[in-house]
Amino acid sequence: MKRRTFLSFLGVSGVAAVLPTEGKAAPVKDFAGHPDAVGVLHDSVRCIGCRKCEAGCQRANNLPMPAQFKKPAKPFDDLSELDKKRRTHFQQYTVVNKYESSKGKTVFKKFQCNHCQEPACASACFVKAFVKTKEGPVIYKPNLCVGCRYCMIACPFYVPTYDYDSALNPLVYKCTMCYDTRLKKGLLPGCVEICPKDALTFGKRSDLIKVARKRIMDNPGLYVDEIYGETEMGGANWLYISPVAHKELDQPELGKTSAPELTSGALGSVAMVAGIWPVLLGGAYFISKRREKQAAEERDAAVRAAVAETREEAETRLNTALDKAAKEKDAEVAREVKKTREETAREIEAKYNPPEPEPEEADAETEKNTEEDA
Ligand code: SF4
Ligand code: SF4
Ligand code: SF4
Structure with missing residues (x-):
């Protein structure tokens, strides 16, 4: 047309x-x-x-x-x-x-x-x-x-x-x-x-x-x-x-x-076919909606539990790591202090209390001095 x-x-x-x-x-x-x-x-x-x-x-x-x-x-x-x-x-x-x-x-x-x-x-x-x-x-x-x-x-x-x-x-x-x-x-x-x-x-x-x-x-x-x-x-x-x-x-x-x-x-054996078809479809729809809602709620609850568990685990791990780091740091400081103290003590000792010479070395020193005097 x-x-x-x-x-x-x-x-x-x-x-x-x-x-x-x-x-x-x-x-x-x-x-x-x-x-x-x-x-x-x-x-x-x-x-x-x-x-x-x-x-x-x-x-x-x-x-x-x-x-x-x-x-x-x-x-x-x-x-x-x-x-x-x-x-x-x-x-x-x-x-x-x-x-x-x-x-x-x-x-x-x-x-x-x-x-x-x-x-x-x-x-x-x-x-x-x-x-x-x-x-x-x-x-x-x-x-x-x-x-x-x-x-x-x-x-x-x-x-x-x-x-x-x-x-x-x-x-x-x-x-x-x-x-x-x-x-x-x-x-x-x-x-x-x-x-x-x-x-x-x-x-x-x-x-x-x-x-x-x-x-x-x-x-x-x-x-x-x-x-x-x-x-x-x-x-x-x-x-x-x-x-x-x-x-x-x-x-x-x-x-x-x-x-x-x-x-x-397909529904010929059921009385009031025209009325029952929408009811069947409607029922199926609302059942499927309710299932979807239940599934969504269960899924949300599972996600919330998993997040809480993961968060708790993460916090524990973090605290352990911090403790370990703090301990390692303390130990390192202690090691450094000890080392410095020892070095200082050695230096003082060397300066103010030099070691006595060995006997043989002392005799050789005396002889040398006598010869020089003579
Ligand atoms: S493709 Fe072109 S010729 Fe074919 S129906 Fe569409 S407008 Fe017409
Ligand atoms: S809506 Fe349908 S009738 Fe209208 S233009 Fe598109 S294909 Fe053609
Ligand atoms: S959408 Fe409905 S009217 Fe269009 S072709 Fe499919 S059954 Fe026929």
Whole structure:
């Protein structure tokens, strides 16, 4: 959907009518999704891996540029970054990866939240910090988040990321389809607007599926006959078409069963499934928190005891060393005094009581004196 079509779409539906309400992960079988929900189609035949969508996402969400990342990365116009497989992180909600396919083709795929129709992240979040809107985007409410990170474990695409560097207020981050920052203002998602090759198409999900089918039909041999995201895990609002099998682009092979349906199947024998799942998760969370608290207290006590013991040992060693030094010093002084006294005594003795000459020496002296007298 181009900008003009998009705006006319909003004109018909009305931004207020399209965007303000919230849906929720619907734990029902064969949920067809909200009829007017919007989404994005990514076409890997058109994508040239220019990374402009990455830069557009940063700008749209007021995120820092790579040089300002906590772990600095290469700038968005440096395409050597495509040589390694990357994931999103808390300062970057989308990345483009390069694949060498079995057909000898170089193919690019953009990665971000797929905005699942029945999101596993939302069904795992017992405080409802993740919400599936009726308009399509899956959004996140940081004020409700307790930081349990069940959403990260639940997401089959490994999308939600966590700010481990923030000690005081670590939160979860992911693509929001620019719900608050642009869609509500009648603007296209930042990545869609900037893409120079129309590799990203925004529109109603039902229309995007028709567009994707038409491209596949009109270009025999150019695309594989599969729209990834149409049915996987109950379907997603971000869809993909590709010249090679989607699994070659790291798309996980998932069944059609949605996450909430899988959950209800696992707990099917338990009465009041819908109520008990948050209780179980909540219980697990608080038990794990209590264990963490106990472990932290035990660790602190052990550290305090070790410090006290080390300090006591250090003081004992210091006192012993001081005693020894004092004793050695006293002994040294005493030795020096004794030595000086002895030397002085010897000098006095030599000066005032010279030793008597030996008898033979005395006789020789007398004879010498007699001869001289004679
Ligand atoms: S801006 Fe468009 S063409 Fe460039 S990498 Fe992103 S999706 Fe592909
Ligand atoms: S891709 Fe993951 S984070 Fe995004 S809506 Fe689906 S389950 Fe949630
Ligand atoms: S929809 Fe918005 S938040 Fe999501 S990848 Fe595109 S620009 Fe980023």
